[in-house]
């Protein structure tokens with residue numbers, strides 16, 4: 001994605017009309033297949049300064065696709081009178097230096113850290129080895145397997161990077177699933193037992209945490225099925241996945 005920044009200086013008496021114009025123009029951005037997202041922000045210190053940020057699928061898609069497409073006419077018509085007030089209009093490429101700040105707890109911290117995840121996986125595998133569908137799949141697992149999976153979950157959810165350091169990171173996990181031909185029925189049972197274990201060990205049950213947690217389990221378990229297929233050709237160089245909130249964390253009322 002490429003980000004276009006457009007800086008405007010809008011006199012105070014025109015600010016309301018300017019924002020109304022962009023509310024109308026935004027309908028065209030929402031309809032444009034080249035537009036990823038957009039937002040218009042107003043400066044706190046200098047309210048005449050506005051910055052419009054538009055994510056485009058590429059610079060070329062913006063300059064040729066959007067400008068040559070059906071949304072451009074009505075978009076420009078809505079904001080044309082403000083074009084002379086533009087101070088900067090350029091495209092920026094992300095450097096990769098990005099992330100969540102300290103005001104947002106990681107899923108790892110919210111879950112209760114490594115101790116909570118180890119409690120979860122110990123409890124989970126206690127049930128797995130009693131389950132008629134999963135017991136044969138895990139018959140050869142090592143005594144440390146639950147701890148290794150807890151370390152994996154910890155790293156994916158924003159905790160310490162011990163799985164990468166001690167167990168070969170993403171490639172290490174992939175090797176454990178290769179050729180196992182996990183079925184959809186086994187995958188479902190795996191997810192069900194893990195969620196039941198999460199309830200029994202008292203993992204947070206607020207909607208936001210559970211939505212994020214289940215989201216990862218669905219994605220991760222479906223990836224395990226894909227990676228374990230007889231004809232799988234995994235990319236061993238893929239980085240560790242990371243997972244964060246599907247919705248911002250819930251904060252209990254004081």
Ligand code: HEM
Nearest residue numbers: 140141142148149152173176182186187190217220221224
């Ligand atoms: C989110 C989903 C999943 C995650 C995060 C996950 C994670 C892992 C990890 C980290 C290992 C390697 C442990 C180690 O380093 O010792 C592993 C191994 C394994 N996983 Fe998964 N897995 C997932 C889903 C599944 C599913 C759905 C199945 C089958 C129903 C499965 C079957 C296995 C088996 C059989 C092993 C090897 C156990 C052994 O050492 O014998 N995994 N998994």
